[in-house]
Structure formats: C-alpha cells, structure tokens
Amino acid sequence: MVQQSMTDSLIERPVFIVSDSTGITAETFSHAVLSQFEAIAFQSVRLPFIDSVEKADAAARRITQQADRGGPPPLVFSTLVDPEIADRIRAAPCVFLDLFGSFVHHLEGVLGVSASRSVGRSHTNGLSKQYNNRIEAINFSLAHDDGQYVQGLEQADVILVGVSRCGKTPTSLYLAMQYAVKAANYPLIPEDFDRGALPAALLPYRRKLFGLSIQPDRLSEVRNERRPNSTYASLKQCRQEVADAERLMRMENIPWLSTTTRSIEEISTKILDEVGLDRMSY
Amino acid sequence: MVQQSMTDSLIERPVFIVSDSTGITAETFSHAVLSQFEAIAFQSVRLPFIDSVEKADAAARRITQQADRGGPPPLVFSTLVDPEIADRIRAAPCVFLDLFGSFVHHLEGVLGVSASRSVGRSHTNGLSKQYNNRIEAINFSLAHDDGQYVQGLEQADVILVGVSRCGKTPTSLYLAMQYAVKAANYPLIPEDFDRGALPAALLPYRRKLFGLSIQPDRLSEVRNERRPNSTYASLKQCRQEVADAERLMRMENIPWLSTTTRSIEEISTKILDEVGLDRMSY
Incomplete structure (x- = not known):
C-alpha cells in the first residue's frame, strides 16, 4: 500500500492497521501520516473487526511473529475503542499509535461527557x-x-x-x-x-x-x-x-x-x- | 454531518475540518471520534485546501465569527502539516485538535528521520x-x-x-x-x-x-x-x-x-x- 511501489533500496518497515470495525479510518490516517516519510517503504497489513479479547490475542500473535523476524518493531495504527482490547495489542512488541485514546480522552474533558466507547460506530449503519x-x-x-x-x-x-x-x-x-x-x-x-x-x-x-x-x-x-x-x-x-x-x-x-x-x-x-x-x- | 439528523433537544457543537488538501482524512477521523459522543449534535464545516498563511487567516476569521456567536468554542480537527499555517488556526478561539502534529513528531523519533512536512501528500497524485x-x-x-x-x-x-x-x-x-x-x-x-x-x-x-x-x-x-x-x-x-x-x-x-x-x-x-x-x- 503506502509507497509499496518504491524501489528496494528504501528502508522497509512493517505496519499493522488494527480496528474493531473496517479499519478504513485508521488506514486513511496512517496513509496520510506515513506519506510524510518518503525515505521509508511501509508494508501495511489490515487487521479489521478485532472486536473481542480472543481476536486481539490472535492479532497480537501475528504482530509478534512479524517482530520475531528481526528488523525494527512494527508500527501499529489502532482505532480500537475498548481499552481492554487495545491493551492486548499494546503489549505486543510494537510501536503502538493509539489514534482514538488520546483524542477521545481529551474530548471527554472538553465536552464534559463520557464517550460511549462502543465499537464499530465510525460507519453509518447499513439501515440508517x-x-x-x-x-x-x-x-x-x-x-x-x-x-x-x-x-x-x-x-x-x-x-x-x-x-x-x-x-x-x-x-x-x-x-x-x-x-x-x-x-x-x-x-x-x-x-x-x-x-x-x-x-x-x-x-x-x-x-x-x-x-x-x-x-x-x-x-x-x-x-x-x-x-x-x-x-x-x-x-x-x-x-x-x-x-x-x-x-x-x-x-x-x-x-x-x-x-x-x-x-x-x-x-x-x-x-x-x-x-x-x-x-x-x- | 455526524449526527446531524438527531433531534433539536441535543446540545449543539460547531466543528471545523481544516486541511491543506481535501480534508477527507480529517473528516473520516473526526466522524469516527465524534460518533463516540452520542449526546451531542455536531455541525461540521469543511475548510479544505488551506495551503497558505493568507488562507489560514481567512479560515481563522471564519472560526472566530462562529465563536463570537456565543456558545461553546468550536472544535477544530486539523491535518495541517505546515506548523506556521497550523499556528494561525490554533490562535483562533477554538479547541484545536492537531491530528498530524503529535503523531508525526512521535514518528520522527521512532523512525529516526525527519518528516517532509509537505502539504497535500495524503492522496495519490492523479497521474500516479x-x-x-x-x-x-x-x-x-x-x-x-x-x-x-x-x-x-x-x-x-x-x-x-x-x-x-x-x-x-x-x-x-x-x-x-x-x-x-x-x-x-x-x-x-x-x-x-x-x-x-x-x-x-x-x-x-x-x-x-x-x-x-x-x-x-x-x-x-x-x-x-x-x-x-x-x-x-x-x-x-x-x-x-x-x-x-x-x-x-x-x-x-x-x-x-x-x-x-x-x-x-x-x-x-x-x-x-x-x-x-x-x-x-x-
């Protein structure tokens, strides 16, 4: 995906997009941020629909396998909203970029209400x-x-x-x-x-x-x-x-x-x- | 946009999406984050292609006009990459959410290279x-x-x-x-x-x-x-x-x-x- 077409002389870096829903938000965001680093060839893998602790553990194993191959630790762009699920991924050997965590927490303070932290809300429902x-x-x-x-x-x-x-x-x-x-x-x-x-x-x-x-x-x-x-x-x-x-x-x-x-x-x-x-x- | 269809009894909050390019990344992200706050009706306005200090000043004036109408300060989701342009918006009376700033800075440390900070890179060029x-x-x-x-x-x-x-x-x-x-x-x-x-x-x-x-x-x-x-x-x-x-x-x-x-x-x-x-x- 991002800069996949660049030549082999570039540094390669594995990237995982982890989401409890489609991962489209995380993918769009990661694409935009990573396009600022032209010297690196990012190899992205999407891990969508991670909406349970079991699936999070499976995703964490996949990230760990990638890390075990050597090279720099994978980057993980996460839009997971459930803190328990997110923590399972964060514990893997990776650079964990928590897209929702910081902004949602900040906005809870600004707006004076708690976030629902319900999964898969980013996309309009198919019946709306x-x-x-x-x-x-x-x-x-x-x-x-x-x-x-x-x-x-x-x-x-x-x-x-x-x-x-x-x-x-x-x-x-x-x-x-x-x-x-x-x-x-x-x-x-x-x-x-x-x-x-x-x-x-x-x-x-x-x-x-x-x-x-x-x-x-x-x-x-x-x-x-x-x-x-x-x-x-x-x-x-x-x-x-x-x-x-x-x-x-x-x-x-x-x-x-x-x-x-x-x-x-x-x-x-x-x-x-x-x-x-x-x-x-x- | 987000939750626009909700009833009038909800609290309303103005939102601006500010980008040096299309604003699609910022819009997707804001949609996902704000959908976690169901009690609030967000009214979003996109301000795309803010790629000069002059355009930033015009955008800041528009945000200031909204703030001057009273009510809580507008939320601003920004994917501006040029710090000088971003600072013009940040100075307006708003809650400035810097989507790129924190992550790009963090990634510069992790990746050991500087970001190009060039504008409008998120979307593939029309000739690629x-x-x-x-x-x-x-x-x-x-x-x-x-x-x-x-x-x-x-x-x-x-x-x-x-x-x-x-x-x-x-x-x-x-x-x-x-x-x-x-x-x-x-x-x-x-x-x-x-x-x-x-x-x-x-x-x-x-x-x-x-x-x-x-x-x-x-x-x-x-x-x-x-x-x-x-x-x-x-x-x-x-x-x-x-x-x-x-x-x-x-x-x-x-x-x-x-x-x-x-x-x-x-x-x-x-x-x-x-x-x-x-x-x-x-």
Missing part, C-alpha cells in the same frame, strides 16, 4: 437514513451517467459536463458514494460545438452545471487506451474538442476545473466547495 | 500508477456490472453473485474506487435456480465468486422502491429467491455474507479479508 441517501445517490449517478437518461435531472445536485473521457464518470460516482451527492454527468460532443450551444436537455438546469476539462495530451493518452490510433484519440481531435469545450463553458459562464493532475478526491472536494454543497457530507 | 489502477478498476467494474459484459471476466479479482438488488453494484464500485479491486458482479436469477446450477458464463471463474445475500423482507422493501407492488418485489418472491440463492451458494461452496445491516465499507472489508486481497489497498 444517511446510508440510504448514499446508496440512492449511487443509483442516481449510475442511471444518469454519460447523459444516458434525461428524466430526473431536476433531482440532480450537480451535473458534470465535459468532453468524453475527461473524468466525469469516476467523479460522479465518488461524489455519490462519499457525500451522497446526486451527481449526473453529460458529455459535450463535437455537434454541440458546431451549434455553439449547450445540449438542449441541459438548458433547464444551467445553474447545476459544473465543467471538467483536461490537457489535450493527457486526454489523447486516455482515449488511446480505449480506442488505440483512432481519430477520436488523436492529439489533433483532442486539442480541438478541449478548446471548443472550454470556449463554450466560458461563454455560458459554467464554472470548471482541470482534472489533469487531480485525483477524484481533489476534484470532488473542489466541486463541493465551489457549488456550496460542503455541508452535505454524510 | 496507483491512482490509474483505481480508475481502471472503476471502469472495469462499471463495464462488468450486472453481468452485462462477459468478456474480460478472467481479469476480475472477484466476481460478486446474488439475487437482484442485494447490494452487488454499490459494493463492486466501492471495492474498485477504494481498493483498486477489479470487482465484477453477476446476478443469480430464477432460471439459474430452476436449473439448479450457476450461470454457464461463471463456471470458468468459480474460485473468484463471492456471494451476497439479504433478508427477504429488506429485499422486498428495496425492490418495492424500484417497482412498487410488482411480483418481483413481493415478499413471497423475495423469500423464494433468497432461499434458492443461498441453497445454490452452499451447494457450490461459494463463500457469502448477508448485506442486510452492513454498509458497503463493512461488506467490502469482509470480502477482502475472506478472499485474501487485504494487501491490495492503495
């Missing part, structure tokens, strides 16, 4: 309203991918527009999955540029439009993976489409950004920020 | 190999959703099977997006149960199959949202299909789990755990 909103948004984004379904666009929170393969689909799905945002997407194609106008189906929803663009050489690379050596993938065609699309978006006052070097996380956060949906996160 | 693997997996999962495309199944890391609307599609997309796992999915339908055999297209990939099931009453609810009062959505039909599917999966020795009360995060983590893909995370 908030969770259902996310699933509904995923279904909406799938149904309204690539302009395939125009009915229901009035329910969209945002409609992404841009040339084919500029990143609309993965961004729409990420917005839906992570933030329960109903994100449709609709392609801008050469016929639109010839007419010099937005697709007619989008005109009633002009305020919901957000544009994505991309550098022509990167677009050509992406399109060549799908249709090698086609006119569609040629640098000339990509340059023309991108220039036309950016001109149309400027003319229509559609906010837009370039996806070229950005991840779907970054693109999505910028969109939420710009269209004022930043309170909608689950 | 790891990132491209995720996008490729998303495209694969979309193309192989609901058995619509059989070519290329040999490239799948896992093929989810189960009755219609049991959760295969969102789980496949989550596995692809979060873990770069090429997750196809294929429906089990009454014709398969009549034959008492898996769909022929799946037979070469038996080892890649993982089943999802669901309680019949929950399935009936989900199907009724899509096709109200249909035979397809009837409790009788759902009971029959679920019983038949579970019998087939047992007969064919396909590992499976119930999605009824689980989130896609939990389902995905369990699948990775069971099929031994737990090292594939990005």
